[in-house]
Amino acid sequence: MLAEIGQFTLVIACMLALLQTVYPLYGIYAREQRAIESAKVLTILQFFFVSLSLIILSYLFLVNDFTVGYIATNSNSALPWYYRLSAVWGAHEGSLLLWVFLLSLWSTAVAILSKRLPVESIARVLAVLGLLSLGFYLFVLLTSNPFLRTLPYFPVDGRDLNPLLQDIGLILHPPMLYMGYVGFSVAFAFAIAALMEGRLDSAWAKWSRPWTMAAWVFLTVGIALGSWWAYYELGWGGWWFWDPVENASFMPWIAGTALIHSLAVSEKRGVFKSWTVLLAISAFSLSLLGTFLVRSGILVSVHAFASDPARGLFILAFLILVIGGSLLLYAVQASKVKSRGRFQLLSRETMLLTNNILLIAALIVVLLGTLLPLVHKEIGLGSISIGEPFFNSMFTILVVPFALFLGVAPLVRWKRQSINELFKPLLHSLLITVVLTLVFLYSFASHFTWLALMGVFLGFWVLSATCYELYLRATHRFSLFKGLTKLGNSHWAMSIGHAGFAVMIIGITMTQNYDIERDVKLAVGDSIAFEHYDFHFDSIQNMDGQNYTSNAGVFTIKKDGKYVTTMKSEKRIYTVQRMPMTEAAIDAGFTRDLYIAMGEVLPDGAWAVRIYYKPFIRWIWFGPLMMGFAGIIMMMDRRYRVKKLVKEEA
Structure with missing residues (x-):
């Protein structure tokens, strides 16, 4: 009976998602305040019922109810209780239920924490999130129902969870990764709602930036956990293999990294609005693409879940609907997406734009390297392999200018910058970088290689320039210690995040060249x-x-x-x-x-x-943890408190 109740609550949540999509939009069109305000209530109710469904499935795993087919396939009575609990999301059906639960969780967070924002704006955002939830509810109920029974015949014991997944990594990695995947739906919903409203100003960027940063933090830490799990659990001694499923999580991370920087410019300077909207659409679309790759059966991978073509076709159709619909809306409303403000060639805006272009180039490399073998095979041209040498060589080419600009960008002012004023800080940073690089390689490198020299130099270049910029900013008006205490959260977040990237680059360089x-x-x-x-x-x-x-x-x-x-x-x-x-x-x-x-x-x-x-090798994971910590610091900035937002808007 519990399994049927779990399925019934899932159906109720699906119906509430449909109402959440349609009724608030009707209220905006008909100017009915009660319908507009219903968006929050419907969102919270939907979260209650999908949470109940997930709790029931978890309980059925704990009590070893092998009359449920999903449990019989992925659990066993001898399995420790904590692995039985993590087995809830250890295979396709349960992981999709976790996905819709997390999407509802993000939607509820938006509903609760956005009380003081314009009611109509939040109603549009929640309606978009409701539409996304509706698509995934239908996917679960029609193709991936975790509550289907094996009656009248059922096994005495289950087939057990894949031993590869009987690890703490499964407990932590998928929920963290999904939180990042699903979190980008909020940035997507804010962008679509702004397009529907025809209003893309600095307030829109300010509202969506903390949510985007939260999703990026979860995805960053989730990818790092996956890399750590692959290192110690698979027994291969590797931390990244350019597996297509790994790439599926890496692509939205790259788009999200570009998005958070673009949002910063849109908020501060009112420029790059079109770029920012397209990045918001791209980040979530790539999350959906990753879902399609993992669950369509077109990939053979240790990470892949499903091999049912019907599921793949459903996600592909949903992917086309989301991407096509959002791009069509963007095309219709493009004339209203106007950027204000001007800047010269040598300015922080230009630096951020350049690094975003390099990030998108890296994204295209990963996208082509992942999809080209699949397309090549599907159109009957045979199998081709694009592996580690291709990705490593291309990323080596791209990371050099990216790291160089990353070090320079914080030293450059908004709007315009005199090149003469940059000469001294750049020279000092360069001298510090050379000294640190030579001392580091002399102390820890067993032999000389040009790739190691380049990678360590780039890492210390970002570190040196970041620390020098902190010194200049802190001592501009105060003593060093007092000046550091005066810096805002966003500034510290930028510095710590860039330093984390530098630490990761040094770790990758040393591991790849000297292991x-x-x-x-x-x-x-x-x-x-x-x-x-x-x-x-x-x-x-x-x-x-x-x-x-x-x-x-x-x-x-x-x-x-x-x-x-x-x-x-x-x-x-x-x-x-x-x-x-x-x-x-x-x-x-x-x-x-x-x-x-x-x-x-x-x-x-x-x-x-x-x-x-x-x-x-530990530096490879310590760097992303620093980046994640930087994101948390940024979200705590007083500029993103609700009262502050409303006051500035008023």
């Missing part, structure tokens, strides 16, 4: 040495988990004869699916990771073992 990998054959008692470390294979321990058995290799690590740590890497066999999994042993450090992954046991009793030395 060491060894595939070796080791028996108990053997040792191998490299990079001043000695890895001694002590023993094999047999271990039993709740739903698996494992052989754990125990290694003692020494450096220059001194004990460093003991590491334990497992080779697990999950009892239900009989699927082998490697649990890597990682000794994490600020400047390096030591990584051991057990392979297969060989006929003579020895083991195939893979050992990595990964310099500065």
